[in-house]
Amino acid sequence: MPRIWFIRHGESTSNANLPTTHPAQSELTAAGEQEARDIASAITPKPDLIVSSPFVRAQQTAAPAIARFYPIAQEEWAVHEFTYLAPDRYAGTTLDDRRPFAREYWARNQPLYKDGDVGESFTELMERVTDTIARCHRYSADFIVVFTHGLYLRALFWSLLTGAVEATPDAMQRYSFFVRSVSIPNASILKTEFGGNGRVRLTAGFDTSHLQERRAGSI
Numbered sequence: 129m130p131r132i133w134f135i136r137h138g139e140s141t142s143n144a145n146l147p148t149t150h151p152a153q154s155e156l157t158a159a160g161e162q163e164a165r166d167i168a169s170a171i172t173p174k175p176d177l178i179v180s181s182p183f184v185r186a187q188q189t190a191a192p193a194i195a196r197f198y199p200i201a202q203e204e205w206a207v208h209e210f211t212y213l214a215p216d217r218y219a220g221t222t223l224d225d226r227r228p229f230a231r232e233y234w235a236r237n238q239p240l241y242k243d244g245d246v247g248e249s250f251t252e253l254m255e256r257v258t259d260t261i262a263r264c265h266r267y268s269a270d271f272i273v274v275f276t277h278g279l280y281l282r283a284l285f286w287s288l289l290t291g292a293v294e295a296t297p298d299a300m301q302r303y304s305f306f307v308r309s310v311s312i313p314n315a316s317i318l319k320t321e322f323g324g325n326g327r328v329r330l331t332a333g334f335d336t337s338h339l340q341e342r343r344a345g346s347i
Contacts, residue, residue, distance in 0.1 A: 130264065131272070131321050131331075133171070133271075134284065135167060136315060136316045137160070137189040138315050141155055149218065149219060151209065163189070163339060164315070166338050171197075174197045174200065177203060179207070179275065181205065186275045207260055207277070215247075237300055238250075253279075254295040255295075256280075257280070265322050288320070315338075
């Protein structure tokens with residue numbers, strides 16, 4: 129039964145409401161870089177595999193853990209953020225600037241809709257989530273660490289909790305409610321165990337104890 133930690137990246141420029149250039153290119157802030165170091169310190173024992181999404185902020189968050197345990201097996205999976213807005217929406221804009229477009233997207237509630245014909249659809253998101261869960265069940269490694277993103281991690285967690293796999297309008301609406309009701313701070317860790325016969329055990333909620341220890345010490 130592989131133990132798999134899914135970790136949201138540290139604070140990025142987009143999270144800090146700073147101007148961005150592209151959804152895949154947002155970098156970590158200084159706070160996010162510290163969170164990445166805190167994550168690396170919290171990972172024990174040495175993982176059998178470290179996985180990252182292809183997005184810069186996830187790769188930067190993984191870097192301290194890779195350095196700590198080097199040499200270590202590494203892979204890149206399609207666990208990147210749910211980028212439902214077209215990439216050109218990000219050019220020179222902040223999170224606040226993009227909110228009207230985000231509200232319009234969710235109001236449509238159309239699983240196959242692609243913003244500007246190039247944004248990711250909800251259907252495509254759920255296909256990626258389903259593929260990730262299937263891949264996790266196939267692995268025989270004891271301990272895997274996966275660096276991913278907030279909306280993607282919510283979709284994964286929601287699917288594991290509810291068994292939802294089909295991208296229907298009802299499912300899309302339920303996911304949007306879930307997103308608004310479940311907080312996943314930057315650098316949170318979701319600890320899971322994948323067993324045979326499709327069994328998954330969620331061993332804890334979203335763990336931030338590795339961050340709270342440092343913050344408590346700074347008060």
